[in-house]
Amino acid sequence: MSTSKVVILITGGAGFIGSNLCEYFLNKNYHIRVLDNFSTGHRHNIDSFLTRDDFELIEGDIRSLDDCVRACVGVDYVLHQAALGSVPRSINDPITTNDVNVSGFLNMLVASRDAKVKRFIYAASSSTYGDSKSLPKVEDVIGKPLSPYAITKYVNELYADIFSKTYGLETIGLRYFNVFGRRQDPNGAYAAVIPLFVKQLMDLQSPVINGTGEYSRDFTYIDNVIQMNELAMLTDNPVACNTTYNTAVGDRTTLNQLVGYLKEYLKVYDGRIANVEINYGPARQGDIPHSLASIDKAKDLLGYKPSHDIEEGLRESVNWYWENLK
Known part of the structure; x- marks a missing residue:
């Protein structure tokens, strides 16, 4: 492994969002490591990266602390995308959803803390707003969760906050709003x-x-999500860390x-x-x-400026x- 490059660990890197992050940051000259168990991701999403010297694949499960520890060795930044998505899936199988999204998340926090990673950026969710009626959704006003999935994503935010305060691990949560784009799988019972x-x-x-x-939904094109991950990873504004951001278009x-x-x-x-x-x-x-997000906080603290509205994103998709x- 090249030690001169910044190392990014992308959990769930064979998935829709994860593989797009891999491609983007490889093109930006980072060293990319992926941890994935291929339960929802696909090898064909990362096939073209496997022969590169600046790409590593660890086939493992975030429910295994040992796998998480192994994946975090020498890592500068973690982009944690691994999760079991889908509200209906969580209603059908709340136990597995909790095991992956809560226990797996906690494993990754512990492994990241112990490896002294610089920052832990994670996929949070707009489902955290629950039954809140207010529009647009503002980060500090949430309601009660409406599904097991929403509970798990809210618990992620609580754990991240505690790890920031207790252990000094820098964390940023990105509340994704209905992300879409290239490589998103149209097949399966829980297709978006x-x-x-x-x-x-x-x-x-x-x-x-x-x-x-x-x-209605605030449909968010993948390139906007990539931008938010990069801004969250690279910000040197101390006020911008240890918090959550809506990751959306604002429409x-x-x-x-x-x-x-x-x-x-x-x-x-x-x-x-x-x-x-x-x-x-x-x-x-x-x-x-x-679902409609306010993106003022991301604009003010991270300098976020969406590159694609719904129509531009749909055309490309x-x-x-x-x-x-x-």
């Missing part, structure tokens, strides 16, 4: 809505919207609007997609009606899916 809808429309199948379609889109955008951008490739009907089903348990799924 955008890749799922894109694949269905490409196959001329009718997407099913849960509820009336008027629920919201209804599911009906979302499908409209997708049909518009996909019909360029296949005109039949414009006529695919949309079906509606019951609202999903644990879903919040509306649709192009990527058409080239890679067809």
Whole structure:
């Protein structure tokens, strides 16, 4: 391993967000180490990196403290992305969700503390806002969690805060709002809505919207998330550390609007997609009606400036899916 480069450990680095972080920071001349058990990530996301001297893969599980300790040796920064996502998955299997998202998170904090990493940046979640009705969502105003998943992500924030205060480990939590983009998996029972809808429309199948379609989300393109991770990692503003930030665009889109955008951008490739009907089903348990982030804190303390709005991000995503799924 080259000792001259800054070493970043990306947990869950074979996943959607993790692999995009790998690619970005490899191109920025960092040494990247990945810890992943491939439970939700894919080898094909990191295949092109495996022959590089500045990339390491540790196949392991954050539920194993030994694996976490091994992964943290010589690491400067941790970008902790490993987790079991999905509200429905957590409702179906709260125990495994807790084991990965809470016990695994604590293992990573302990290993990072003991390895004296410079900073621990972790994927927090907009689900932490729970039943709070206020819009836009501001970091210090949250409600009660609405799912086991939301509980685990809130507990992550509490543990990170304690490790900052008790052990001096610098932590920054990034509350991701409905991230989408290249490499997001359209397959599986817990596929996110955008890749799922894109694949269905490409196959001329009718997407099913849960509820009336008027629920809204602050859909956030992957490049904005990468920017936030980099800003959180490199900030030298002491006030910017040991806190959480909304990682979003600061705008919201209804599911009906979302499908409209997708049909518009996909019909360029296949005109039949414009006529695919949309079906509606019951609202999903644990879903919040509306999600909209204030990004003022990230702008003020980190200098965040989103590079992509929803339409720009969807255009790029649709192009990527058409080239890679067809």
